[in-house]
Amino acid sequence: MISEEKRAKPLMALLNDVPNARVIGPSDVRVFGLATDSRRVRPGDLFVALSGLHTDGHVFVEDAVRRGASAVLVERLPETALTVPVVMVDHARKAMAAAAASFYDHPVRSLSLVGITGTNGKTTTSLLVESILACAGLRVGVIGTLGYRWGEVKEKPDMTTPDAADLQHLFFRMKRDGVSHVVMEVSSHALELHRVDGVFYDVGVFTNLSQDHLDFHGSMERYFNAKRRLFAEHMKESRHAPSMVVNGDDLYGQRLVQEFAAAVCSFGLDSRSTIHPLRYTLGAQGIEASVQTPSGAVSISSSLMGRLNLYNILAAIGAVQSLGISMSAVAEGIAAVNSVEGRLQRLDNECGLQVVVDFAHTPDAMEKALECLRELASGRVWVVFGCGGDRDRTKRPVMGAVAGRYGDMVVITSDNPRTENPEAIVKDIEPGVQSTGKVRFSFEDEVLPLSGYTIEVDRRRAIRETIRRAEPGDLVFIGGKGHETYQILGTQVRPFDDRVVAREALAQRRARTMPTQAAEGVW
Numbered sequence: 096m097i098s099e100e101k102r103a104k105p106l107m108a109l110l111n112d113v114p115n116a117r118v119i120g121p122s123d124v125r126v127f128g129l130a131t132d133s134r135r136v137r138p139g140d141l142f143v144a145l146s147g148l149h150t151d152g153h154v155f156v157e158d159a160v161r162r163g164a165s166a167v168l169v170e171r172l173p174e175t176a177l178t179v180p181v182v183m184v185d186h187a188r189k190a191m192a193a194a195a196a197s198f199y200d201h202p203v204r205s206l207s208l209v210g211i212t213g214t215n216g217k218t219t220t221s222l223l224v225e226s227i228l229a230c231a232g233l234r235v236g237v238i239g240t241l242g243y244r245w246g247e248v249k250e251k252p253d254m255t256t257p258d259a260a261d262l263q264h265l266f267f268r269m270k271r272d273g274v275s276h277v278v279m280e281v282s283s284h285a286l287e288l289h290r291v292d293g294v295f296y297d298v299g300v301f302t303n304l305s306q307d308h309l310d311f312h313g314s315m316e317r318y319f320n321a322k323r324r325l326f327a328e329h330m331k332e333s334r335h336a337p338s339m340v341v342n343g344d345d346l347y348g349q350r351l352v353q354e355f356a357a358a359v360c361s362f363g364l365d366s367r368s369t370i371h372p373l374r375y376t377l378g379a380q381g382i383e384a385s386v387q388t389p390s391g392a393v394s395i396s397s398s399l400m401g402r403l404n405l406y407n408i409l410a411a412i413g414a415v416q417s418l419g420i421s422m423s424a425v426a427e428g429i430a431a432v433n434s435v436e437g438r439l440q441r442l443d444n445e446c447g448l449q450v451v452v453d454f455a456h457t458p459d460a461m462e463k464a465l466e467c468l469r470e471l472a473s474g475r476v477w478v479v480f481g482c483g484g485d486r487d488r489t490k491r492p493v494m495g496a497v498a499g500r501y502g503d504m505v506v507i508t509s510d511n512p513r514t515e516n517p518e519a520i521v522k523d524i525e526p527g528v529q530s531t532g533k534v535r536f537s538f539e540d541e542v543l544p545l546s547g548y549t550i551e552v553d554r555r556r557a558i559r560e561t562i563r564r565a566e567p568g569d570l571v572f573i574g575g576k577g578h579e580t581y582q583i584l585g586t587q588v589r590p591f592d593d594r595v596v597a598r599e600a601l602a603q604r605r606a607r608t609m610p611t612q613a614a615e616g617v618w
C-alpha cells in the first residue's frame with residue numbers, strides 16, 4: 096500500500112477520531128503510512144488488520160511487524176506478544192477510514208466532490224461530468240474503473256473505489272496538485288465496506304439499480320440499501336440547489352426521490368423529471384437533444400450512442416447544476432467526449448462487419464446496449480459473451496436470456512472465470528439462451544442457421560470464429576470485458592484484450608478474402 100514519502104505523524108494523532116481506541120504498549124511511535132496488506136507494508140507503516148472474505152488480516156500481523164510496521168491496528172489481540180504498539184478498536188474498517196483522513200490532514204474538506212453510484216453508467220457519467228467541469232475551467236480529478244487521473248497523473252486502479260487509506264492518499268495528492276473538484280464512482284462494495292467513511296459529497300448521483308453483486312449483498316434490497324447510504328450518510332449540507340441527482344425513471348431511483356424529495360434533482364425521459372429532454376434523436380452518429388434544466392433549455396450533441404447514454408448525459412447535466420456551471424460549458428463538455436474506452440467501442444474494419452466491444456456485465460447493461468445496437472444492424476446480430484467467475488451466479492441465465500432475445504447468433508464463452516470452472520459457468524448461462532428457443536449450432540457446420548447459439552469456452556477462439564463466420568452487414572457484439580486488458584483464469588492474470596483479439600481476427604479475415612475479392616474484380 097501507499098506510504099507518503101517523508102510524511103510522518105505520531106500514532107496518537109491518527110487516533111483522535113477513532114472511537115474507543117485502546118493502545119497497548121508504547122504509544123510514542125510515528126507512522127509513515129497505512130497498509131492493509133502485510134505483503135505491501137513498508138517500514139514505519141501502521142498495519143490495519145481487516146477480516147476479509149477469504150482470509151483474515153489478523154493472521155498476518157507478525158508478518159507486518161517483520162516487514163517494519165511501526166504499529167498494528169486490530170479488532171482482536173494477537174496471540175503472541177508484539178514488539179510494536181497494538182491499537183485495539185471495535186471496527187477496523189471504520190477506524191482505518193478515520194485514521195487515514197487524519198494522516199492525510201482531511202483533504203476532502205477543501206475539495207468539491209461529486210459521487211456517482213448505481214449499477215451501470217457510473218464510468219460514462221463520471222467522464223461526462225469531468226469533461227463539463229474541465230470546460231468550465233476547473234481542475235478535476237477522477238476516481239473510477241478506468242483509472243485514477245488528475246493533471247498529468249494516470250494510475251491503473253485495483254478497484255473502482257479504492258480502500259479508505261488509498262482513497263485518502265489520492266485526495267491528498269490531488270489537493271496538493273491543485274485539484275478543486277473530484278468526480279468519483281462510489282461502488283456498493285465501497286459503501287458497505289466503509290471505504291468512503293468520512294467522505295462527504297457536494298453532489299451525489301444515482302444512475303440506476305438492477306441485478307448485480309448478489310453474491311456480495313445477498314438481495315436486491317440490501318444492494319439498494321448499500322447504494323442508498325451515499326445519500327443518507329455521505330452528503331454535505333447543501334444550502335444551494337438540490338444536490339442529489341437521481342434517475343426518476345428507475346424504480347429504485349423513485350424511492351430515493353420520495354425519501355429525499357427536498358434535496359433531489361431528478362432526471363429521466365419522463366417530463367415530470369426536473370431534467371428531461373424536450374426532444375431527442377438517437378442515431379448511428381450519436382445523440383442530438385434539447386434538454387430542459389432548472390436554468391433553461393440546453394442543446395446538446397454527442398457522439399455517444401443510444402438511450403443508455405442519453406440517460407448518462409442527463410445525469411451529468413444534473414450533476415453540475417448545483418455547482419454553478421454555465422450551459423455553454425455543459426454543451427461543450429458533452430460534445431468533447433467522443434467515446435468511452437470499452438463502452439460501445441466500435442472497431443473500424445474493411446470486412447463489412449460492425450464490431451462493437453462493450454463492458455456490459457449485467458443483464459440490464461446488456462439489454463440496454465443490445466437494444467441500441469439492434470437498431471443499427473442491417474444483418475444478423477452476434478452476441479459473444481460470458482460471465483465472471485466468483486461473482487453473482489444468478490445473473491448468468493438472465494444474461495443468457497437477454498443475449499437470446501436480442502441476438503440472432505449467441506456465442507457463449509468465458510469472461511474472467513477466476514477460480515471457478517469455466518465449463519460450469521457456461522453451463523449456468525446456457526439454459527437462459529435455450530429459454531429463448533435458440534438451437535445449438537457449431538462453428539464447423541458448413542451452413543450456419545440464421546439464428547442459434549454455440550458454446551466456445553476459449554474466448555480468443557470464440558471471437559476469432561465469430562469474426563470468421565459472420566457475414567458482411569452483420570453486427571458482432573463482444574460483451575463483458577470492455578477496457579480490460581487481462582483475463583483472470585484461476586488466480587493467474589493473463590494479458591487479454593477483446594479489441595486486440597478482434598482486430599487480429601479482422602486482419603486474418605481480410606487477408607483471407609482479399610485474393611477472392613481481387614479475383615472477382617473488387618479491387
Ligand SMILES: CC(=O)N[C@H]1[C@@H](OP(=O)(O)OP(=O)(O)OC[C@H]2O[C@@H](n3ccc(=O)[nH]c3=O)[C@H](O)[C@@H]2O)O[C@H](CO)[C@@H](O)[C@@H]1O[C@H](C)C(=O)N[C@@H](C)C(=O)N[C@H](CCC(=O)O)C(=O)O
Nearest residue numbers: 131132133145147148149150151152155254255256282284
Ligand atoms: C469483495 C471485495 O471487496 N474484496 C476485496 C477484499 O478481498 P477479501 O475480502 O477477499 O480479502 P482477503 O483476501 O480475505 O484478505 C483479508 C485481508 O488480509 C490481508 N492480507 C492477505 C494476505 C496476506 O498475505 N496478507 C494480508 O495482509 C488482505 O490485504 C486483506 O486486507 O480486500 C482485498 C484487499 O483490499 C481487495 O483486493 C478485494 O477486492 C477485489 C480485488 C475485488 O475484486 N473487489 C471487487 C468485488 C470490488 O470491490 N469491486 C467494486 C466495484 C464493483 C462494481 O461497481 O461493479 C470496486 O469498488 O472496485
Ligand SMILES: Nc1ncnc2c1ncn2[C@@H]1O[C@H](COP(=O)(O)OP(=O)(O)OP(=O)(O)O)[C@@H](O)[C@H]1O
Nearest residue numbers: 214215216217218219240403438454455460463464
Ligand atoms: N445508463 C446506463 N444504463 C444501463 N446500462 C448502461 C448505462 N450506461 C452504460 N451502460 C452499460 O453498462 C456498461 C458499463 O458502463 P459504465 O462503465 O459506464 O458503468 P459502471 O457503472 O461504471 O460499471 P462498473 O462499475 O461495473 O465499472 C456499458 O458498457 C454499457 O453496456
Ligand SMILES: N[C@H](CCC[C@H](N)C(=O)O)C(=O)O
Nearest residue numbers: 456482483486510511575576
Ligand atoms: N466491477 C465488476 C467488473 C466485472 C467485469 C467482468 N468482466 C467480470 O469479470 O465479471 C466486478 O468486479 O464484479
